[in-house]
Amino acid sequence: MELTIKDVRAQMPNYQNYKDWQRNGPILGIGVHHSATANRLTGAPIGDAATFFDYHVRTNGWSHGGYNYVITGSGEVEYALDEKIAAYHAGFKDPDNSEGLEFGQYWNNHYLAICMAGWFTENRTYVDAAGRTQPIPNQYTRPSEAQFNALVALVQQLRQKYNISIENVRGHRELAGNSTVCPGLNFSPAVLRDKLRELDKPAPAPQPPAGQPQVGQGEHVILLPDTDKYLDAALGYIWKFQPDVSFAAGQAVGRWKYVTAVGNEEAISSSQLARLREGGALLVQRIPGNPTAAQDTLDKLVAQNLRFLVAAEPEPEPAPPPQWPTYTVQPGDTLSRISQQFYGVSTLWRLIFEANQDVLSSPSVIRPGQVLRIPPKPA
Ligand SMILES: [Zn+2]
Structure with missing residues (x-):
C-alpha cells in the first residue's frame, strides 16, 4: 500500500532541546505498542503524537515523547521522534545489569518504537471523577484495518531501511524485562510477523504463454547475420525478451538451450542450425526473411508476448495399448x-x-x- 507519513517531529514539545541527540548503538528491531487510550463512551481509539508526547513530557517529565512513530485510529502515520533518537518505550530497571541488556536500555537503544492509538484489550475501565471504576464499551478493541495496514507498510519500510529481520519485529510484551500486555491482548505480534513473512515471499515468476518453453536467464540467444540491418530489425525483440545476442553461429554450438536464428538460408545455413541442435539446443528456430520481413515477424512476436513462433516439440503421446484379440x-x-x-x-x-x-x-x-x-x- 501507499504509505503517507506526516512529519510532526518539530511540533513536539521541547523539540529544540533534544533534536540533535543520537541513539546509543545501531537499530536492530521494532517494538510495537498500543497507547491504551480509548474514548470512554465508545471505546474508540483516541490520541495522536501531540497528545501522547504532551503527556510524556508535561506529566511524566520525560525530555521527549516515547515513540518514534504514532499511527492514529484512522491509520494516519505520524513521524514524531527522529529515528536516530532512542524512544523511551521499553526500558526497565536493572541496576546491576543482571539481565545483560544494557542496564535495561537495550530495547530503547536498538528498537524503534511504533505506537498504535487505541486499547486492544477487552473489559477496559477508567476511574471517574468520583473515584469509581467505570467500564469502557467493548468496541474497537482491535486495530482498524486502516491502522493495521499502515502498521504493516511502515514496518516493511523500516525493515528495508535498517535490514531488520521479521523476528525482531516484536510486541512490547515480547521485549524481555518488560511486564505488560501492550500492545493489547487482542493484538497478536505473531500474526503481524506472519503477514510480513507473506509479503516477503518473492512473487512467482511469470509463466510463459501456453506452449512456450520457460526460458531462464542466459539460456536463449538470438543469432544475427553480421549486418547492422538485422540488428536494427531485432532491437524490439531483444529489448522485450533480453536474449543474448550473437553474430557467430559457429561459436554458438553447445552454449544455449534456445536459439532464434534470424535470416534466410544464405545468411545462416540449415547445416549450421543442425549443428546447434546436435550440440544440445532444445529449440532452434529460424525467423526467415530479409531484415524487413524478419523485423515484421519479430515485432509480431513481441506484440503477442511470444518468444518463439511455435511451441517446442510436444512430448510424444504414449502409445495406445495394443488391441489384442x-x-x-x-x-x-x-x-x-x-x-x-x-x-x-x-x-x-x-x-x-x-x-x-x-x-x-x-x-x-x-x-x-x-x-x-x-x-x-x-x-
Ligand atoms: Zn507498550
Whole structure:
C-alpha cells in the first residue's frame, strides 16, 4: 500500500532541546505498542503524537515523547521522534545489569518504537471523577484495518531501511524485562510477523504463454547475420525478451538451450542450425526473411508476448495399448489348451497369463466366462 507519513517531529514539545541527540548503538528491531487510550463512551481509539508526547513530557517529565512513530485510529502515520533518537518505550530497571541488556536500555537503544492509538484489550475501565471504576464499551478493541495496514507498510519500510529481520519485529510484551500486555491482548505480534513473512515471499515468476518453453536467464540467444540491418530489425525483440545476442553461429554450438536464428538460408545455413541442435539446443528456430520481413515477424512476436513462433516439440503421446484379440474361457479350458489353440503349442501359456494379470491370480485357476486378452505369437 501507499504509505503517507506526516512529519510532526518539530511540533513536539521541547523539540529544540533534544533534536540533535543520537541513539546509543545501531537499530536492530521494532517494538510495537498500543497507547491504551480509548474514548470512554465508545471505546474508540483516541490520541495522536501531540497528545501522547504532551503527556510524556508535561506529566511524566520525560525530555521527549516515547515513540518514534504514532499511527492514529484512522491509520494516519505520524513521524514524531527522529529515528536516530532512542524512544523511551521499553526500558526497565536493572541496576546491576543482571539481565545483560544494557542496564535495561537495550530495547530503547536498538528498537524503534511504533505506537498504535487505541486499547486492544477487552473489559477496559477508567476511574471517574468520583473515584469509581467505570467500564469502557467493548468496541474497537482491535486495530482498524486502516491502522493495521499502515502498521504493516511502515514496518516493511523500516525493515528495508535498517535490514531488520521479521523476528525482531516484536510486541512490547515480547521485549524481555518488560511486564505488560501492550500492545493489547487482542493484538497478536505473531500474526503481524506472519503477514510480513507473506509479503516477503518473492512473487512467482511469470509463466510463459501456453506452449512456450520457460526460458531462464542466459539460456536463449538470438543469432544475427553480421549486418547492422538485422540488428536494427531485432532491437524490439531483444529489448522485450533480453536474449543474448550473437553474430557467430559457429561459436554458438553447445552454449544455449534456445536459439532464434534470424535470416534466410544464405545468411545462416540449415547445416549450421543442425549443428546447434546436435550440440544440445532444445529449440532452434529460424525467423526467415530479409531484415524487413524478419523485423515484421519479430515485432509480431513481441506484440503477442511470444518468444518463439511455435511451441517446442510436444512430448510424444504414449502409445495406445495394443488391441489384442480376446477369448472367453470355456468350461474345461486351461491356459495350456488356449495356448495350443492360438499359438499351435501349449507351452506359451505363460504369455497369456502375463497379459491377463488383472484378471488371473494364478495360471492354474481360470474360470469359464473370464475374458482373456491374447497377445500375438512371438516372432
Ligand atoms: Zn507498550
